[in-house]
Amino acid sequence: MPDHPDESTNPLDVLSRVFGHPGFRGRQEEVVRHVASGGSGLVLMPTGGGKSLCFQVPALCRPGVGIVVSPLIALMEDQVAALRQQGVAAAALHSDLPEGESRTVLRDLHNGDLKLLYVSPERLVLEGMLNRLDSLPVALFAVDEAHCVSQWGHHFRPEYRGLGVLAERFPRTPRLALTATADPRTVEDIRRQLGLQEDPVFRGGFDRPNIRIEAAPREQERAQLRALLREEAGPKGAMTGAGIVYCGTRAKSEQTAEWLRGDGLDALAFHAGMESDAKRDAHRRFARGDSVVMCATIAFGMGIDRPDVRWVVHLDLPKSPESWYQEIGRAGRDGLPARALLLYGAGDIALGRHRIEESPAAPEQKRIERQRLDAMVAIAEAATCRRQILLRCFGEAECPPCGNCDVCLSPPRLFDGTVAAQKMLSAVLRTGRRFGVGHVVDVLRGKLTDKVAQFAHDRLPTFGVGKDISDTAWRGVARQLVAQGVLDVAIENHGELVPTDAARPVLKGEQKVMLREELVRAAAPAPARAG
Ligand code: ADP
Ligand code: ZN
Numbered sequence: 001m002p003d004h005p006d007e008s009t010n011p012l013d014v015l016s017r018v019f020g021h022p023g024f025r026g027r028q029e030e031v032v033r034h035v036a037s038g039g040s041g042l043v044l045m046p047t048g049g050g051k052s053l054c055f056q057v058p059a060l061c062r063p064g065v066g067i068v069v070s071p072l073i074a075l076m077e078d079q080v081a082a083l084r085q086q087g088v089a090a091a092a093l094h095s096d097l098p099e100g101e102s103r104t105v106l107r108d109l110h111n112g113d114l115k116l117l118y119v120s121p122e123r124l125v126l127e128g129m130l131n132r133l134d135s136l137p138v139a140l141f142a143v144d145e146a147h148c149v150s151q152w153g154h155h156f157r158p159e160y161r162g163l164g165v166l167a168e169r170f171p172r173t174p175r176l177a178l179t180a181t182a183d184p185r186t187v188e189d190i191r192r193q194l195g196l197q198e199d200p201v202f203r204g205g206f207d208r209p210n211i212r213i214e215a216a217p218r219e220q221e222r223a224q225l226r227a228l229l230r231e232e233a234g235p236k237g238a239m240t241g242a243g244i245v246y247c248g249t250r251a252k253s254e255q256t257a258e259w260l261r262g263d264g265l266d267a268l269a270f271h272a273g274m275e276s277d278a279k280r281d282a283h284r285r286f287a288r289g290d291s292v293v294m295c296a297t298i299a300f301g302m303g304i305d306r307p308d309v310r311w312v313v314h315l316d317l318p319k320s321p322e323s324w325y326q327e328i329g330r331a332g333r334d335g336l337p338a339r340a341l342l343l344y345g346a347g348d349i350a351l352g353r354h355r356i357e358e359s360p361a362a363p364e365q366k367r368i369e370r371q372r373l374d375a376m377v378a379i380a381e382a383a384t385c386r387r388q389i390l391l392r393c394f395g396e397a398e399c400p401p402c403g404n405c406d407v408c409l410s411p412p413r414l415f416d417g418t419v420a421a422q423k424m425l426s427a428v429l430r431t432g433r434r435f436g437v438g439h440v441v442d443v444l445r446g447k448l449t450d451k452v453a454q455f456a457h458d459r460l461p462t463f464g465v466g467k468d469i470s471d472t473a474w475r476g477v478a479r480q481l482v483a484q485g486v487l488d489v490a491i492e493n494h495g496e497l498v499p500t501d502a503a504r505p506v507l508k509g510e511q512k513v514m515l516r517e518e519l520v521r522a523a524a525p526a527p528a529r530a531g
Contacts, residue, residue, distance in 0.1 A: 009061040027204040036061040049205035055142035064137030076118040090116040125162040146177035150189035167195030182394040214406040218343040241308035248316030257295040270296035307334035317348035320372035321393040378483035417515030476519040
């Protein structure tokens, strides 16, 4: 579709004329207008949030061709096919393309006949390709799945590193990076690698308000699961849609499936260790819409987009808010009410930490994973709206209590924990905001460790003021203060605890802090726990 001078390049007109949508969603419009007028930036939206339009629409609004970097050939082919169907001149360029077809694409590009060109990163950064683009009007560069540029992410692709060259070679062309990964470390890495430090970050759309979120200590997991199943069964006692039970181990996924079958449910197991035939069968039954309960490890998930998953239960604590979010996000894609229940135990936290320590990852990576785990624990133990805490992990800071999580619906028993909070904050301040939770707790508990001696922290007035409650309980206090935004964990540095602006009124006694009773009161003083 060559440019018609008489066709409007107003974003809203393009949206409705080409894509047939009446309006933008969430922050799309803001992004589209920013890029259409020449700006660069980073877009953080969850999968399904509508990232594609953020670069497709401005590409069509601006003169020249939009270059889209995408890591997967299948993804490129899908998008190109969809665009062509909508009448947009789009093509893909990658290593699997037969020689003759590549030549046709390059000729169309050269003749200005393309509006969108999808290209693999290694293909784009070839000198010949960059030279070609130098002599053409380029509407914008979009870097999809931009987390691939970061080695902290789980999908690091060395070829993405080369994309830094775009900022140098095309300083006047808008560059838009897009990803569903929103943890601060990866975000900063993407901005640095792609030269977007000065450009805005657009976040949004992470909330899935139709999913009711609940978390509870794991007491009798089968009874707890059975209770949910009973509540979810329709009036005839039959299940509608599907459910997913995520289990921490392969064995548990099989045992749980077997137990549920014994209870008369159509339950299937799914994990990476199963025969591929069995996996395919399970996947097929799920995908074709059977009312099944899938008892799975995190291996189950790729390529699931069944709209009527009514609930997702985690029998074990996920390793990060990101993975939990992704897993519960498989529920309620049809927009109808859905549920996510998280069961967790103190053992999960210790096991999670242990796994991180034992992993072959670099120390830096381990530190990040520990912080992710802590953030997950903070959600599990929240005294305030769980969704607020979850969304804060994705950088969506200003949302009201959701009214659709268990904390909002039936607030837990709280007690006035202001004194404990003050003790912790003052220990953090007096040790110079330079230490992680472990050391701060040692100071509070009055433990003369080497580190305490080294920094003479045994001489601080806060040394030993927290003997009355256990190490575990102090860690619980710290997590709740983090969850409530009174303390921050310096993820960019070394995981130090840092008071936020909200700490000052607490210290001055102007603001009360409410803590969950069972977390602090129940934990009797205990011997120091490793890790
Ligand atoms: P992402 O790339 O963020 O995972 P997509 O760009 O694939 O998400 O969009 C997800 C779905 O939402 C697509 O089916 C798309 O057509 C639809 N969609 C996105 N934006 C809009 C909109 N403004 N109006 C209607 N549908 C939209
Ligand atoms: Zn809530």
